[in-house]
Amino acid sequence: MLVLGVCSLKGGVGKTSVTLGLASAALERGLRTLVVDLDPQGDSTLALATAPAAGDVAGVLETPSADTLAAATSPSAWAEAGLDVLVGSAASARHDARDGDDLDRLRFALAWVHDYDLVLVDCPPSLGGLTRTGLTACDRAVVVTEPGLFSVTAVGRAMRTIDDLRRGPAAQLQPLGVVVNRVRARSVEQAFRLEELRGLYGPLVLTPFVPERAALQQAQGAAQPVHAWPGAGARELAGAFDDLLDRALRAPRT
Ligand SMILES: Nc1ncnc2c1ncn2[C@@H]1O[C@H](COP(=O)(O)OP(=O)(O)O)[C@@H](O)[C@H]1O
Ligand SMILES: [Mg+2]
Secondary structure, three states: OEEEEEEOOOOOOOHHHHHHHHHHHHHHOOOOEEEEEOOOOOHHHHHOOEOOOOOOHHHHHHOOOHHHHHHHEEEEOOOOOOEEEEOOOHHHHHHHHOOHHHHHHHHHHHOOOOOOOEEEEEOOOOOOHHHHHHHHOOOEEEEEEOOOHHHHHHHHHHHHHHHHHHHOOOOOOEEEEEEEOOEOOOOHHHHHHHHHHHHHHHHHEOOOOOEOOHHHHHHHHOOOOHHHOOOHHHHHHHHHHHHHHHHHHHOOOO
């Protein structure tokens, strides 16, 4: 089982979109997948058309156990089987203030998870206790960014957080790299930022980039996986997520 975290300091750069795209690619490939919705906004729970559950991720973080985990896990309507969600909740926000010794609550809870090939952790837009708790449960993490000025500086802070965690509670955590999202082919400003990212992070800048395509928002709005959405834009997105999933599954584990 691979546990992959999707994080960024900033909101709106595409963490949830990348999580959903990877879940769609995993479903296509027949991998049994659990999406952990750590964002108090619950976007991935909504977009995955998750059936109502008795519990939620806040309950799991409060009392990590087999029971709270089972109560908070619910199937996504994207598929008949093979894709579940650890349901998000506004109440998880109170865990964002937590830090220090408490960061292994999700990792502890996931010790009861055995039926999945892949766990994707969709993090909130901060590098606070909630994201740190999420990353501490992960084997690998990607940092999502757009190719813009403020986003590029935010990548550095996310990378340093991953580094800190590796030297602390999450020795197993490896930074897989930077996923560059919403890339437009003909933007001069973006091309400049992409060069800047490559200069700073070299091979950690993952390819392919995720293009900006209306199909992504259309599929999300219809609560459908992008692999099931018609059109050239959706195919392009699906291909990018297939390659990124390959990359995540291929990277050597420590
Ligand atoms: N590659 C893309 N092409 C088009 N729209 C995108 C793309 N990536 C993200 N979006 C849109 O941008 C908004 C923010 O993305 P989201 O994944 O929710 O970001 P985050 O989870 O980081 O806050 C959403 O409405 C999403 O549909
Ligand atoms: Mg999100």
